[in-house]
Amino acid sequence: MANKLGPHAASGLAVYIDRRILELRYKKTQREIATAAGFTNPNMLTMLKQGHSKLPIDRVATLAAALEVDSKYMLRLALAQHGNETMLRVYDEVLGTVVSQHEVGWLTLLREASDNSDPAVTTRARSTILSIFGK
Structure with a gap:
């Protein structure tokens, strides 16, 4: 059972890596990604996305x-x-809410759509956003 998932398979990171490798498959192989990341063993990405490491x-x-x-x-x-809950807490205390580059794009769009009016999150707005992500 070589494909059996490891103990970290449900972690957000394993799921994120797996999804991102799939998104990049049209322009990069998994081996190319592993090499660019500095892994000498290209199977390391498989181990990460399956939660074995x-x-x-x-x-x-x-x-x-x-x-x-x-x-x-x-x-x-x-x-x-x-x-590492202690490091995670320090990370949050020092950096505050970390906003990814993609989230900055969402914020920019929100500001543009609202004419920079600082709209409150209403029930309708929440429902609309959640529906975009199928929730």
Whole structure:
């Protein structure tokens, strides 16, 4: 059973890595991503996305670059995966709410759509946003 999922398969980071590799498959192979991230063993990505291994914190920046994602967001996912609640709390205290590059895009669009009126989150607005994501 080589495809059996590991103990970290349900972690946000494993799910995120798996999804991002699928999104990039039209332009990069998994081997190319692993090489760009500095992994000598290209199977490391399989181990990460299947939850057999945790992402070493010192590899967050290089993997984020290889996956073309926000490194701050990936660091938060990696800290959560490591179960390091103290570091996660310090991270949040020092940096506050981390906003990824994609979330900045959403905020920019929201400001544009609302003419910078600082709209409150209404029941209708919440429902509309949740429906976009199928919830």
